[in-house]
Amino acid sequence: MLSWLVLAPLTAVCAAALQQSADYASKYDGVRVLRVPGAVDALVNSYGLTRWDTRGTHIDVQVPASVYDDFMNAVATLGANATQTMDVMVMHEDLGASIREESAGMLDYKRPEESEEGLVGLVSESWFLNYHSYADHLQYLDDLVATYPDNAAVFTSGTSLQGNPITGINLYGSGGSGSAPAVVIHGTVHAREWIAAMVSEGFAYSLLANYTAGDEEAISYLESYDIYIIPNVNPDGFIYSQEEERMWRKTRDPPPSGSTCYGVDINRNWAHASWGQARGASTDPCAEDYKGASAGSTAEVKGLAAFIDEIANSTAGGKMYMDVHSYSQLFMSAYGWTCTQAAANAAELNSLTAGFADALADVYGTRYDSGPICQTIYPVSGDSVDYAYDNAGIPYSFTPELRDTGRNGFVLPASQILPSVIETYAGLKYLLANMD
Ligand SMILES: *[C@@H]1O[C@H](CO)[C@@H](O)[C@H](O)[C@H]1NC(C)=O
Numbered sequence: 495m496l497s498w499l500v501l502a503p504l505t506a507v508c509a510a511a512l513q514q515s516a517d518y519a520s521k522y523d524g525v526r527v528l529r530v531p532g533a534v535d536a537l538v539n540s541y542g543l544t545r546w547d548t549r550g551t552h553i554d555v556q557v558p559a560s561v562y563d564d565f566m567n568a569v570a571t572l573g574a575n576a577t578q579t580m581d582v583m584v585m586h587e588d589l590g591a592s593i594r595e596e597s598a599g600m601l602d603y604k605r606p607e608e609s610e611e612g613l614v615g616l617v618s619e620s621w622f623l624n625y626h627s628y629a630d631h632l633q634y635l636d637d638l639v640a641t642y643p644d645n646a647a648v649f650t651s652g653t654s655l656q657g658n659p660i661t662g663i664n665l666y667g668s669g670g671s672g673s674a675p676a677v678v679i680h681g682t683v684h685a686r687e688w689i690a691a692m693v694s695e696g697f698a699y700s701l702l703a704n705y706t707a708g709d710e711e712a713i714s715y716l717e718s719y720d721i722y723i724i725p726n727v728n729p730d731g732f733i734y735s736q737e738e739e740r741m742w743r744k745t746r747d748p749p750p751s752g753s754t755c756y757g758v759d760i761n762r763n764w765a766h767a768s769w770g771q772a773r774g775a776s777t778d779p780c781a782e783d784y785k786g787a788s789a790g791s792t793a794e795v796k797g798l799a800a801f802i803d804e805i806a807n808s809t810a811g812g813k814m815y816m817d818v819h820s821y822s823q824l825f826m827s828a829y830g831w832t833c834t835q836a837a838a839n840a841a842e843l844n845s846l847t848a849g850f851a852d853a854l855a856d857v858y859g860t861r862y863d864s865g866p867i868c869q870t871i872y873p874v875s876g877d878s879v880d881y882a883y884d885n886a887g888i889p890y891s892f893t894p895e896l897r898d899t900g901r902n903g904f905v906l907p908a909s910q911i912l913p914s915v916i917e918t919y920a921g922l923k924y925l926l927a928n929m930d
């Protein structure tokens with residue numbers, strides 16, 4: 495008891511409360527998440543099921559208890575004639591239970607309390623033991639700056655539709671902000687990909703902590719690059735995914751006339767020349783990959799594009815761009831819009847993406863596949879990586895799909911956050927050491 499009283503003041507500051515709706519997790523009770531063969535695509539549509547991922551080979555899909563038996567019978571019936579095997583894998587037996595478990599520790603986080611020396615030495619890896627509310631994410635960036643005031647500052651890149659500043663952290667060496675070529679890293683474009691915010695913050699924490707500890711590699715990276723990390727580029731969607739619908743992906747743009755569906759896919763809305771093409775995005779406002787009413791129409795893309803353009807036009811210029819997603823364990827580069835036209839520096843990009851995957855695997859054996867987006871996952875148009883590469887002229891333009899390969903998908907247990915941070919930092923270090 496005595497020791498508790500002595501320790502309590504150090505950890506007294508509580509995490510910011512979440513405003514979760516009463517049925518936040520229970521609306522997913524009994525919902526299964528299944529990996530079904532790609533051959534049942536039309537069936538998934540006819541049941542109106544929510545998709546997590548769609549490939550030629552498989553579709554990851556939510557199946558409510560009320561239609562489960564019918565749906566499985568229909569899959570089996572199709573299977574009777576199919577050439578492809580109709581194996582079905584269970585990702586989540588009860589999504590509601592998985593969501594409760596994922597969020598269980600979210601409010602346990604205790605901010606370090608400032609001493610007379612400020613926060614120096616107090617921000618630690620414990621942040622990476624749980625997922626966090628949006629308010630706590632913003633506080634964490636402030637806490638990082640308070641802990642490492644000589645090498646970090648908070649910045650914003652525009653404002654979301656609902657007025658949330660799109661907030662990031664700028665890391666730099668002894669030359670100060672803006673004195674070296676820029677590296678820009680975005681996370682959680684798709685709201686439900688919570689691990690992306692944590693890994694983006696992990697890059698910031700790892701670089702600052704190692705730089706300050708005198709690690710020669712981290713010192714050389716911060717002396718060579720001006721690094722901008724925005725863990726949550728879709729704050730409206732992220733807050734909605736934490737308070738209303740865990741599986742929300744898009745912005746919260748209101749439905750266009752004639753539709754009742756909210757949201758635009760930020761990663762199909764960039765004003766790259768491919769925005770108008772038929773392949774790699776949807777014109778249906780209800781689709782998860784809806785590209786929006788016009789190229790660059792969303793508030794979020796407007797702010798981010800202006801920021802990237804400014805970086806690209808700065809004296810030091812833009813060196814690397816990375817848009818962090820989950821899941822599938824992939825590390826990819828330009829292009830997304832075409833599978834036939836290679837990027838001008840494709841050989842170099844392929845070598846860097848393969849090197850990232852090998853460096854990451856060296857830590858815990860986690861395997862990532864690598865290559866250009868279009869060949870590695872599927873065609874995407876109006877995407878951020880192609881915009882950063884072609885429009886802003888940033889030569890090293892990448893996108894990871896983080897853990898896992900589908901056992902848990904978007905609802906990745908909190909116990910996998912810290913290992914994801916540590917292994918992905920090894921990949922980032924490979925890039926920073928090997929870009930020309
Ligand atoms: C399976 O193939 C047979 C013979 O071609 C056809 O009559 C039947 O309708 C098919 N069943 C399904 C579910 O496609």
Ligand SMILES: *[C@@H]1O[C@H](CO)[C@@H](O)[C@H](O)[C@H]1NC(C)=O
Pocket residue numbers: 696699700701703704707915916919
């Ligand atoms: C350097 O970063 C790694 C990866 O996050 C971390 O595990 C390690 O503790 C850091 N080292 C220091 C001295 O902070």
Ligand SMILES: *[C@@H]1O[C@H](CO)[C@@H](O)[C@H](O)[C@H]1NC(C)=O
Pocket residue numbers: 802803804806807885886887
């Ligand atoms: C650089 O700035 C010029 C004008 O100031 C603008 O026309 C151009 O689009 C900018 N380039 C990028 C990559 O933003």
